[in-house]
Structures are given as C-alpha cells and as structure tokens.
Amino acid sequence: MWALPAVARGCVACAVVAAALCAAPAVRAGTAAPWAATALLAAVCAACERLPRRTLTLPVLLAGAFLLPPAAAALVAVPGALAGRVEQRPVWARRWWHAAQLSLAACAASYVFALTAPSGAAFTAALPPALAAALAFSLAAAVLDGVIRFTAERRSPRAAWCGLLPGALLPALVHGPTGLMTAVLWRSAYGPLAALLVLLPMSVSSWFLDRYERERAAHQATIRALVQAVDLKDRYTRGHSERVGRASVLIARELGLAGERLEALRFAGILHDIGKLGIPTRLLRKDGPLTPEERRVIELHPEYGHEMVRGIGFLDEARAAILHHHERLDGSGYPYGLSGRQIPQFARIVAVADAFDAMTSTRSYSRARPVATAMAELHRCSGTQFDPHMVDALEAALEHHGWHPTVTSEGSLLTECIILPSGNVPSARDSVTGATLHGGEG
Amino acid sequence: MSAPSKPSNATLAVRWVHAAAAAAAVTALAWTARGGVAQPQVAFAYGVLITLGEAVRRRPTATAEARETAPVGAAGALAYALLGEVGGRPTTHGPAQVVAVVLAATLAGALGRPPARDHLARRLLTTGFAAVCFQPLHNTGALDRWPGHSPYYAPFLLLLLALTALCDAVLAAALSRARTGGPYGPALRDELRALPGIGTAICATGVVMALAVAVAGLWALPVFCLPLLLTQLSFRRYTAVRATCHQTIASLARSTEIAGHTPAGHARRVAALSRATGRELGLTEADLTVLEYAALMHDIGQLSLLDPVPAGATEPLPPAERRRIALLGGAVVRQTGVPSEVAVVVERQADPFREQPLTARIVRTVNAYDDLAGTAACGPLRALERLRLATAHDHDPQVVEALARVLARAPCPPRTPPPDP
Known part of the structure; x- marks a missing residue:
C-alpha cells in the first residue's frame, strides 16, 4: 500500500467512503432490504470473479442493479472483489479499489434503471432503460479507471482515458440484455435457478476463449521447441531463428504485408533452418573445411525443412520461404537455382533477414559486425544475391524502428545442460562451416 | 462389453440410425402437411435461428472434441422442442412440427454444402426425442398440474435434457463406432464420459431459451443468439489453433524420420x-x-x-x-x-x-x-x-x-x- 503515491491512496480512500455511503441505506433499512437476493447474487458474483476471464461478473452485477435497490446493488460486488485474485502488489489497495469501483458503478446503473424503467415493465419496454443502465455502469467504471491511472501511474489525463472508452462501452451492449434477461427470469415464477442458467452461453464462450489462449501458448512453445531441436545439433544458431523471424517481419511490414500473411512469414523466418534437423550432427559440427560431398549433404537442408513442415497448414505460402531461402537472384543458389522473380517473395525476404542476422550476431567463427557494415555488404550483393527491394525495405525499417537483437532465448541454457553429460560437445571451437550455411557473407 | 465385432455390424447400425431419422422426417412432414403449421410466426422465428446457426457452422472435423460444432442450431432446436409458452400464451405445436421445422431449417442453413448425414440424423432424432417427451405432456395439460409455473419447472426441463443427452450419446456412439471401427462398449463409454461437458452446457442453453421465451416472448431469441455466436466463434478459433498445434507436433515427430x-x-x-x-x-x-x-x-x-x-x-x-x-x-x-x-x-x-x-x-x-x-x-x-x-x-x-x-x-x-x- 505504501508504494502508492499519497494522492492515489487518498483516491482509493475516497472511493471506498463513497461506496460505503452508497450502501448505507441498505444497512439502515435493516430487515426490510432484500438480503436473501443480495446474498445469493453476491455469492454468484464471487464465484464469477474466480473464473479465468471474469466475463460473467458484469452480467451478474447488472442483474443485481436491475433487481435490487441501488444501495443493495452496491453491496453485490463487494465480497467477490475483496476475495478475488490479485497478481500484483499492493494487494489490499487493489482489492479495496476494485470493490469500491464496482460498487459505485453498480449503484449508478441501479439509479439509472430505477429512474428510467417503469415499474413492472415487460422485457421489451425495459430493454432501452437496461441498455442505458449498462452504459452508465461502463461509463462510471471507465471514469474511475482513468482516475486511478492518472493518480497512481501518473499518466497524463489524455493517456489515462484515451483508448479506454469505446472498448469499455461495447461489452455493456452485449451484457445489458443478458443481465436484464437474468433479472426478468429471476422475478418470474421459474425463480433464481432458471435465471442463473442465462449465464451459461457466456461462460461456455469464455471457457473456449481461455482454452484457445492456452493452446496458442502451447503452439508457440512447440515452435520454440522445434527451433531448439535445431540448436541441439547446430550450435551456431542460438537465437538466430527468432531474430530472423523478427527481421523478416520488419521487412514485410515495410512492404505493406499484414494479418495472417505476416504471421505466417514470421513463423517461416523462425523455422527457416528447421531442415538442419535432417543433417547428421557430425557434419554440422565438423571442424575444418567441408568436402564437396559433405557440402551437398548440407545443402539439402532447405528441402528437408520443406518436407518437415509440409503438414503445417497455416504456413501455406511461407513454406516456399523455407524451401527457397538459399536461392540467389542470379540463379546460382540452391536447391533449384531459381533466379529473379521465380524466387517466391517470402523466400527473398527471409534470405535478406537471414544474411543480415548472420552478419550482425557474434558467431564462434566471427565477431558481430555493426549494422551499418552489414547493410553496406547487403547493398553490395543486392542484384546478384539479394532482391534490392528487400534490402531497401530492411534499411527503411531499421531507420524507423532500430534493431534490438536481444540475446538467446532462455531455453538454450537448458539444452546446453542436457547435452553436456552425453559427451556430444565438440572439444574445439567450430570453424568456418557456418559461413557456408548461413550464406550471408556473399 | 468389448467383444470384437465385424465392421459390417457397425455400418448396419449407421444404416439403422439413418433409416430411423428418415422415417421420423417423413412422418413429421406428412403429419405437419395434413394438420397445417400451428403458430407459424413462432415456427418461423425458430426456423430462422436454426438456419442462421447452421449457416455459420463449419464442416465438423474428425477430432473427438468437435462434438457439437453448431451451438446456435443445437440450442435453438432443443429450445423449440421444449417450448411450452411464448410470452405467457401456451403453444400448440406438436412433436411432428418440431421435427419438420428443424429438418427444414437445418437443410436450409446447409445449402451449398455436401450434406452431413450423420449430423442431420443425430439432430433430428435427438430433437424428436425431446419433443416427444415434452410436447404431449404439455399439450394434454399434465405439466400444468405438476410442476406448473413453479421453480421446479427448470429442474424438470433439465431432467428432460439429461435424458435427451443420454439418447444423443447412444446415437453418437453408434455413429462414431462405424468411423473408428472399434467395439460399441468403449465408444459409448467415451460418449458418456463427455456428457457433463461443453455439449451439454450448450444444450442447457436451449432449456433456458425455452424458459426465457415463455417469460419474455420471442425477443429473448436475439438476446441469446449473440453469446451463442460468440461461443461458435471462439470454438472455431480454438479448434483451429488446436489443429495447428497438432500439425506442428507431427512435424517435430517427422524430424527424426527425415x-x-x-x-x-x-x-x-x-x-x-x-x-x-x-x-x-x-x-x-x-x-x-x-x-x-x-x-x-x-x-x-x-x-x-x-x-x-x-x-x-x-x-x-x-x-x-x-x-x-x-x-x-x-x-x-x-x-x-x-x-x-x-x-x-x-x-x-x-x-x-x-x-x-x-x-x-x-x-x-x-x-x-x-x-x-x-x-x-x-x-x-x-x-x-x-x-x-x-x-x-x-x-x-x-x-x-x-x-x-x-x-x-x-x-x-x-x-x-x-x-x-
């Protein structure tokens, strides 16, 4: 709590006092207040606060606002907010603030609904007041959000409220009718059980969204694992794949690519060397120059990679980037010796990104070169090896965004530990073989 | 339980399911044509809802989790089967009309796609089962004596839903057995295990839709439509990323072969x-x-x-x-x-x-x-x-x-x- 600025602390205290004042009439009313309904709704609300995305809290609070007098509606959110999960410190200040914010918003919504809705109105007649009340709820919550950002995080008022409003009002339009339906069924002969079933579709939807996010994280981890499987074999490439992915995205944005194509290109950049999994480890780590025979084997890696990701549907045209990222504009590259426009656009992008990162990162056989030197080298080879458009795009992107090569992903250390006991670590520093692999030096 | 069975048995079971669905459909259409459509505007509203749900549906994938890929259609069909009142006025449609409306709406929503016969057969038989359990009780007035308009009405509908889900599980096991070729016992056990899952939650939405329409009239349908469409959208994104993840793992597996x-x-x-x-x-x-x-x-x-x-x-x-x-x-x-x-x-x-x-x-x-x-x-x-x-x-x-x-x-x-x- 003491990490907060004094203004913010005062702000939290004011909000708590205001919420308490709002709820006071219910306490004064004693047994006349609808305590049973309030307690049931508060219990439901507390359960909803524990759900992963808290999507159900809003409809429950709105149903409370439509069912209960303002003072009681203010109490519905309190137990859930005080018992809820808080990840960041200061925990109790956040909990009290959350409770007060929801109470005040629910109280405001209840006032608006009581003022505008005729008593005992049918569903259709109550719908516009319910939407107005839901908007009042979101507005109050957003205003309070802005206040706490302004005082606690010292953002400018513009930054505090900017971007908050349209996004905050949209859920109200979805949840307002749901909350009203809950309230209507609650009052009907079928009772609270039927009313709570109204929340089911929303909870199913948020359950799927939660699973979606988890599965997405799993997918990204799996892609990383694929890349680290390459690291197990070829030890030049620490973090190289991720950086090539990032540089490819920089170039592609400059060229105006967006959406799914951009995402596919990022993964193509990350996975461009995946075919090295198919090359014998002994060859990848060989000391000294390669024989022509060995070089031919290593030059198979784009085809291996293409074969491997064949089954990954979403990569689509980005698979061509994996197959052709060692083609050269003058037709002297591999595997097919394509030239000029025959080389797919994605492959031309990844080739430039690959070479750029190979030059600007430290390898065991060479030190990292400065970005300017690398760009000069790329310009020298553009037209023969690289597509000049892509080189220009990279230069423009670097001017806009800069280049921040954050070093290796944290998993690499782990792989290092795994390899050590197996006796697979090469004894001496590896030699120039990597230069031919990454082909960046022209 | 798991006696090895010939594949012909399994395909025979599928033919039986299809034949039963076809018989139900023909009977329902004939019956409805003879007696005319009761309360056409209600039937039309539900028909539009189911058609919409089917139209945004994707072809079901073969993964086991894609049990119910049309939440709007499924919930809408069940809601029509369990509908007893609209805004306080009792309904008069019978089970035959329910099956006929669901058939017409599902086919209309699937226009331009190859017919998913398994899906349609399951939908028709399950909805028909729920309607046959509910509508005669409602139309003869037995439901007015008990549970009537009391808090017990919702649990009663949930009980009917549980029976319907059981019926659906039996059908689904018969159909999936033909696909995977295993014995019937484990297939039914898989389906029963999945019962307290997401498919049933979606069907429970059908129950609450029926209740909400009874209280608030047909306006309740669009209110439920939006969350259900959101469900469908998030389900689609979930299955897509799940498939991608599976493909990536299969690629990782293939790396040892390459x-x-x-x-x-x-x-x-x-x-x-x-x-x-x-x-x-x-x-x-x-x-x-x-x-x-x-x-x-x-x-x-x-x-x-x-x-x-x-x-x-x-x-x-x-x-x-x-x-x-x-x-x-x-x-x-x-x-x-x-x-x-x-x-x-x-x-x-x-x-x-x-x-x-x-x-x-x-x-x-x-x-x-x-x-x-x-x-x-x-x-x-x-x-x-x-x-x-x-x-x-x-x-x-x-x-x-x-x-x-x-x-x-x-x-x-x-x-x-x-x-x-």
Missing part, C-alpha cells in the same frame, strides 16, 4: 496404434491425447545422437543407452507446450513396465511392436510372440493382449504414412 533416425511413418503408426490400444484399455479422452502426443514424440531424444541408431530401432539397444535417449527426449518434450504428462511418458520409455504409468507402457509396447514387425526377419505375428515372451520384465501383459486384440481387428496396419490433409 534425419534418418527412424523409418518413415514410424511415429504416425505408433501414435495411431497406441491410441487404438489405449481406447481398448478404456483410457479417457485426455489420456488418449497425452498418449498420442507422447507416441508422436517418443523418438525425439535420438536427435541429439551424433550418429543414427541402426534402423532407428531403440529396442535392441542396451538399457542404459535407451534410458539416456529417453531422458534426452523428455527434456525436449518439456520445452514444447504439451502437458507435462507427455514428457513423463517419453522419459520413462526405457523403464521396466512395473515402474511406468499405463500410458508409457502402451507407447513402449507399441513402439517395440512397430520396430520388430518392420524388420524382414520378424513379421507381425512373431513380433507379438516376442512381446509376449518379454512380459516378465519389459512389457505389461495386459497391454500386449490389448494390442493383440486391436491387431486382430485390423490385421495389416498401413506401412506407409497416410497422405496429408
């Missing part, structure tokens, strides 16, 4: 056969997923070897070497996003079966079978024989017998990997 560590199609074959064996042993769907991922990646540890193992078969290697490869593989698997149980299965590959979890025993035995059966000197039968001889220490006798039963049903597993979708 590197020449394992014979082509090995990981895929072990995964398919492990899944079948696990199903035979009665594993849950979650365990089967773990099993499949572990089987796909069980050879990953070989990637860190300097030289490939001869023919990729780890089975003839000394135990210490096998254990080392297993541990290396487990470490790689831990970095992927799959559940940590998968890594445990991979790590424990080389342990004696009494120290392994069941999933690891299955993968080990199936892997050994595929390694042995692939060599020219030792065909499938002698491979099984050698596994049976090793049941003292290495292989679980129950797993070996389950594998033998699975192999007896489909004697020649494909030696070439199936083409990619």
Whole structure:
C-alpha cells in the first residue's frame, strides 16, 4: 500500500467512503432490504470473479442493479472483489479499489434503471432503460479507471482515458440484455435457478476463449521447441531463428504485408533452418573445411525443412520461404537455382533477414559486425544475391524502428545442460562451416 | 462389453440410425402437411435461428472434441422442442412440427454444402426425442398440474435434457463406432464420459431459451443468439489453433524420420496404434491425447545422437543407452507446450513396465511392436510372440493382449504414412 503515491491512496480512500455511503441505506433499512437476493447474487458474483476471464461478473452485477435497490446493488460486488485474485502488489489497495469501483458503478446503473424503467415493465419496454443502465455502469467504471491511472501511474489525463472508452462501452451492449434477461427470469415464477442458467452461453464462450489462449501458448512453445531441436545439433544458431523471424517481419511490414500473411512469414523466418534437423550432427559440427560431398549433404537442408513442415497448414505460402531461402537472384543458389522473380517473395525476404542476422550476431567463427557494415555488404550483393527491394525495405525499417537483437532465448541454457553429460560437445571451437550455411557473407 | 465385432455390424447400425431419422422426417412432414403449421410466426422465428446457426457452422472435423460444432442450431432446436409458452400464451405445436421445422431449417442453413448425414440424423432424432417427451405432456395439460409455473419447472426441463443427452450419446456412439471401427462398449463409454461437458452446457442453453421465451416472448431469441455466436466463434478459433498445434507436433515427430533416425511413418503408426490400444484399455479422452502426443514424440531424444541408431530401432539397444535417449527426449518434450504428462511418458520409455504409468507402457509396447514387425526377419505375428515372451520384465501383459486384440481387428496396419490433409 505504501508504494502508492499519497494522492492515489487518498483516491482509493475516497472511493471506498463513497461506496460505503452508497450502501448505507441498505444497512439502515435493516430487515426490510432484500438480503436473501443480495446474498445469493453476491455469492454468484464471487464465484464469477474466480473464473479465468471474469466475463460473467458484469452480467451478474447488472442483474443485481436491475433487481435490487441501488444501495443493495452496491453491496453485490463487494465480497467477490475483496476475495478475488490479485497478481500484483499492493494487494489490499487493489482489492479495496476494485470493490469500491464496482460498487459505485453498480449503484449508478441501479439509479439509472430505477429512474428510467417503469415499474413492472415487460422485457421489451425495459430493454432501452437496461441498455442505458449498462452504459452508465461502463461509463462510471471507465471514469474511475482513468482516475486511478492518472493518480497512481501518473499518466497524463489524455493517456489515462484515451483508448479506454469505446472498448469499455461495447461489452455493456452485449451484457445489458443478458443481465436484464437474468433479472426478468429471476422475478418470474421459474425463480433464481432458471435465471442463473442465462449465464451459461457466456461462460461456455469464455471457457473456449481461455482454452484457445492456452493452446496458442502451447503452439508457440512447440515452435520454440522445434527451433531448439535445431540448436541441439547446430550450435551456431542460438537465437538466430527468432531474430530472423523478427527481421523478416520488419521487412514485410515495410512492404505493406499484414494479418495472417505476416504471421505466417514470421513463423517461416523462425523455422527457416528447421531442415538442419535432417543433417547428421557430425557434419554440422565438423571442424575444418567441408568436402564437396559433405557440402551437398548440407545443402539439402532447405528441402528437408520443406518436407518437415509440409503438414503445417497455416504456413501455406511461407513454406516456399523455407524451401527457397538459399536461392540467389542470379540463379546460382540452391536447391533449384531459381533466379529473379521465380524466387517466391517470402523466400527473398527471409534470405535478406537471414544474411543480415548472420552478419550482425557474434558467431564462434566471427565477431558481430555493426549494422551499418552489414547493410553496406547487403547493398553490395543486392542484384546478384539479394532482391534490392528487400534490402531497401530492411534499411527503411531499421531507420524507423532500430534493431534490438536481444540475446538467446532462455531455453538454450537448458539444452546446453542436457547435452553436456552425453559427451556430444565438440572439444574445439567450430570453424568456418557456418559461413557456408548461413550464406550471408556473399 | 468389448467383444470384437465385424465392421459390417457397425455400418448396419449407421444404416439403422439413418433409416430411423428418415422415417421420423417423413412422418413429421406428412403429419405437419395434413394438420397445417400451428403458430407459424413462432415456427418461423425458430426456423430462422436454426438456419442462421447452421449457416455459420463449419464442416465438423474428425477430432473427438468437435462434438457439437453448431451451438446456435443445437440450442435453438432443443429450445423449440421444449417450448411450452411464448410470452405467457401456451403453444400448440406438436412433436411432428418440431421435427419438420428443424429438418427444414437445418437443410436450409446447409445449402451449398455436401450434406452431413450423420449430423442431420443425430439432430433430428435427438430433437424428436425431446419433443416427444415434452410436447404431449404439455399439450394434454399434465405439466400444468405438476410442476406448473413453479421453480421446479427448470429442474424438470433439465431432467428432460439429461435424458435427451443420454439418447444423443447412444446415437453418437453408434455413429462414431462405424468411423473408428472399434467395439460399441468403449465408444459409448467415451460418449458418456463427455456428457457433463461443453455439449451439454450448450444444450442447457436451449432449456433456458425455452424458459426465457415463455417469460419474455420471442425477443429473448436475439438476446441469446449473440453469446451463442460468440461461443461458435471462439470454438472455431480454438479448434483451429488446436489443429495447428497438432500439425506442428507431427512435424517435430517427422524430424527424426527425415534425419534418418527412424523409418518413415514410424511415429504416425505408433501414435495411431497406441491410441487404438489405449481406447481398448478404456483410457479417457485426455489420456488418449497425452498418449498420442507422447507416441508422436517418443523418438525425439535420438536427435541429439551424433550418429543414427541402426534402423532407428531403440529396442535392441542396451538399457542404459535407451534410458539416456529417453531422458534426452523428455527434456525436449518439456520445452514444447504439451502437458507435462507427455514428457513423463517419453522419459520413462526405457523403464521396466512395473515402474511406468499405463500410458508409457502402451507407447513402449507399441513402439517395440512397430520396430520388430518392420524388420524382414520378424513379421507381425512373431513380433507379438516376442512381446509376449518379454512380459516378465519389459512389457505389461495386459497391454500386449490389448494390442493383440486391436491387431486382430485390423490385421495389416498401413506401412506407409497416410497422405496429408
């Protein structure tokens, strides 16, 4: 709590006092207040606060606002907010603030609904007041959000409220009718059980969204694992794949690519060397120059990679980037010796990104070169090896965004530990073989 | 329970289901045509809802989780079957009209797509079952005596929903059995296990829609439509990313084949056969997923070897070497996003079966079978024989017998990997 600025602390205290004042009439009313309904709704609300995305809290609070007098509606959110999960410190200040914010918003919504809705109105007649009340709820919550950002995080008022409003009002339009339906069924002969079933579709939807996010994280981890499987074999490439992915995205944005194509290109950049999994480890780590025979084997890696990701549907045209990222504009590259426009656009992008990162990162056989030197080298080879458009795009992107090569992903250390006991670590520093692999030096 | 059955039995069951659905559809249409449509505007509103739900539906995928891919359509159909009142006025439609409206709306929504006959048959029979249970009781006034308009009405509808879900599970098991070719018992057990899941939650939305329409009139339909469409959208995104994740893991599995560590199609074959064996042993769907991922990646540890193992078969290697490869593989698997149980299965590959979890025993035995059966000197039968001889220490006798039963049903597993979708 003491990490907060004094203004913010005062702000939290004011909000708590205001919420308490709002709820006071219910306490004064004693047994006349609808305590049973309030307690049931508060219990439901507390359960909803524990759900992963808290999507159900809003409809429950709105149903409370439509069912209960303002003072009681203010109490519905309190137990859930005080018992809820808080990840960041200061925990109790956040909990009290959350409770007060929801109470005040629910109280405001209840006032608006009581003022505008005729008593005992049918569903259709109550719908516009319910939407107005839901908007009042979101507005109050957003205003309070802005206040706490302004005082606690010292953002400018513009930054505090900017971007908050349209996004905050949209859920109200979805949840307002749901909350009203809950309230209507609650009052009907079928009772609270039927009313709570109204929340089911929303909870199913948020359950799927939660699973979606988890599965997405799993997918990204799996892609990383694929890349680290390459690291197990070829030890030049620490973090190289991720950086090539990032540089490819920089170039592609400059060229105006967006959406799914951009995402596919990022993964193509990350996975461009995946075919090295198919090359014998002994060859990848060989000391000294390669024989022509060995070089031919290593030059198979784009085809291996293409074969491997064949089954990954979403990569689509980005698979061509994996197959052709060692083609050269003058037709002297591999595997097919394509030239000029025959080389797919994605492959031309990844080739430039690959070479750029190979030059600007430290390898065991060479030190990292400065970005300017690398760009000069790329310009020298553009037209023969690289597509000049892509080189220009990279230069423009670097001017806009800069280049921040954050070093290796944290998993690499782990792989290092795994390899050590197996006796697979090469004894001496590896030699120039990597230069031919990454082909960046022209 | 799990007596091996001929595939013809399974296809016969599917024909029966289709025939029953067709008979129900014809009867319902004839009945409705004779008696006319009662309360056409209500029928029209529900018809539009179901059509909309079907129109935004995707073709169902073959994964087990895609049980109900049309939440709007499913909930709407059930809501119409259980509808007793609209805004306080009692409805007069019978079960025949429910089936007719659902049939027409589902077909209208699926225009321009190849007909999903299984889906339509299930939808018609399930909805018909719910309507036959509910509408006669409602139309004769029996429901007004009990539960009437009381808080017991919702639990009563939920009870009907449970019966309907059971009926649906029986149908789904019959249909999925024809697809996977397994015995009926495990298929029904899978369906029953999935009952308290998401499909039932979606159907429960149908119940609450019926109640809400009874209280608030037809305006309740659009209110429920939006969350259900959101559900459909998030479900679609979820299945898409799930499929992508599966494809990526399959690619990771193929890397050992491309590197020449394992014979082509090995990981895929072990995964398919492990899944079948696990199903035979009665594993849950979650365990089967773990099993499949572990089987796909069980050879990953070989990637860190300097030289490939001869023919990729780890089975003839000394135990210490096998254990080392297993541990290396487990470490790689831990970095992927799959559940940590998968890594445990991979790590424990080389342990004696009494120290392994069941999933690891299955993968080990199936892997050994595929390694042995692939060599020219030792065909499938002698491979099984050698596994049976090793049941003292290495292989679980129950797993070996389950594998033998699975192999007896489909004697020649494909030696070439199936083409990619």
